[in-house]
Amino acid sequence: MNNATVSAPNEVAAQSEQGHHAHPDYVAHHFDSAEQQFNAGKLGVWVFLLTEILFFGGLFCAYAVYRGNHPEVFIYAHHFLDKNLGALNTAVLIFSSLTMALAVRSAQLEQHRALVTFLIVTLLCAFVFLGVKYVEYRQKWEHGLLWAGRYHPAVHESSHDSPAASGDRGAAVATPPNAGETPSLAPDLPTDVTSSEDAPRLVGVFFSIYFAMTGLHALHVIGGIGAITWILARAVRGEFNRFYFGPVDYVGLYWHLVDLVWIFLFPLLYLIH
Amino acid sequence: MNTAASEHGEGFGHVVPLGTLLGVFAALIALTVITVAATWVDLGAANLFIAMGIAAVKATLVALYFMHLRYDHPFNAMIFVVGLLFLTLFLGLTLLDTKQYQPEIQAAVENPV
Numbered sequence: 343m344n345n346a347t348v349s350a351p352n353e354v355a356a357q358s359e360q361g362h363h364a365h366p367d368y369v370a371h372h373f374d375s376a377e378q379q380f381n382a383g384k385l386g387v388w389v390f391l392l393t394e395i396l397f398f399g400g401l402f403c404a405y406a407v408y409r410g411n412h413p414e415v416f417i418y419a420h421h422f423l424d425k426n427l428g429a430l431n432t433a434v435l436i437f438s439s440l441t442m443a444l445a446v447r448s449a450q451l452e453q454h455r456a457l458v459t460f461l462i463v464t465l466l467c468a469f470v471f472l473g474v475k476y477v478e479y480r481q482k483w484e485h486g487l488l489w490a491g492r493y494h495p496a497v498h499e500s501s502h503d504s505p506a507a508s509g510d511r512g513a514a515v516a517t518p519p520n521a522g523e524t525p526s527l528a529p530d531l532p533t534d535v536t537s538s539e540d541a542p543r544l545v546g547v548f549f550s551i552y553f554a555m556t557g558l559h560a561l562h563v564i565g566g567i568g569a570i571t572w573i574l575a576r577a578v579r580g581e582f583n584r585f586y587f588g589p590v591d592y593v594g595l596y597w598h599l600v601d602l603v604w605i606f607l608f609p610l611l612y613l614i615h
Numbered sequence: 616m617n618t619a620a621s622e623h624g625e626g627f628g629h630v631v632p633l634g635t636l637l638g639v640f641a642a643l644i645a646l647t648v649i650t651v652a653a654t655w656v657d658l659g660a661a662n663l664f665i666a667m668g669i670a671a672v673k674a675t676l677v678a679l680y681f682m683h684l685r686y687d688h689p690f691n692a693m694i695f696v697v698g699l700l701f702l703t704l705f706l707g708l709t710l711l712d713t714k715q716y717q718p719e720i721q722a723a724v725e726n727p728v
Contacts, residue, residue, distance in 0.1 A: 377627040381688065388691045392698035399702040406706050407713050425651065432647050440640040443631065443681045450630045584626030591683075598682045605673050608647075609666035613654045 368586035376585040387592040419548035420614040428612035438467030439601040449587035461574040493546030629686040
């Protein structure tokens, strides 16, 4: 794509000696102007985001139904989640949304180096998010905290709690979480988690919902990494200018939606009281 | 829309001021901190509503400023709002349904025939 000079679409049209309406190479032929192209693309992306809202909505509905009918399962099981890691991931995603918005802004202002920088930072944040998610999932796997049918908690086998520490934590599920003072796994864990008297039935269903929601979200993060990488490659080639920054904007909108979903996931899964 | 803006060699569309973006980011982080801090206070059922309320404020900030809805054609905002409305219908009707029949289901589970 040759972007050596950026002329307004109308100027190019005036210079055309052919019969048809000429246009810069970044405006597709079926659009009257770069602005119309941008608005059309934006509308399309918003309709796609609407489908994504309903897509995640199905899982939120499952959450709402199951938590409404079995709140004790959620109150018990959420202690297995590390609130600090969840908060860290929230901050990482919010920051990545900022850098993504700054990237769009840079594209509009034709600040090419800033655009590339912000896209790279956004990508790094996405990888940090996935890294934290991997740490969390691995903890769950090691402790047998998996979905319904494979929920076999075995916290004491690889327990990182010293005997004194687990004594401190007490057995009451209702105590306020003492999250994250040590990097131990499952910091809020009641000591007698493997006892069947205290554990409600079907705790595995909480983890089914947890893995489905965070897993689908992580898949969207991975998809976002792909999309941002594509935009980054195009930005490095200098394809964007103040009349053509749509793709950056659209990928940005998708990424903000990924952030939006997590903004709701975090309190619903990690901050149950 | 016309191309009057592009004739002058300027880009079309609104560029969000840098200060606005940074301010929104600061607000989002602050609200996250408040959300976490709120879990240390036990208000029973209100905790969920407070957490969801704060999340809704955060979502509004992201939608209005990061996603540019504040400066966009209102049609895009309408698409977003309509999506939320249908989501509300979805969850609302499903919850109504399950609440209606859950007592019977519980009874059947606890007293298998």
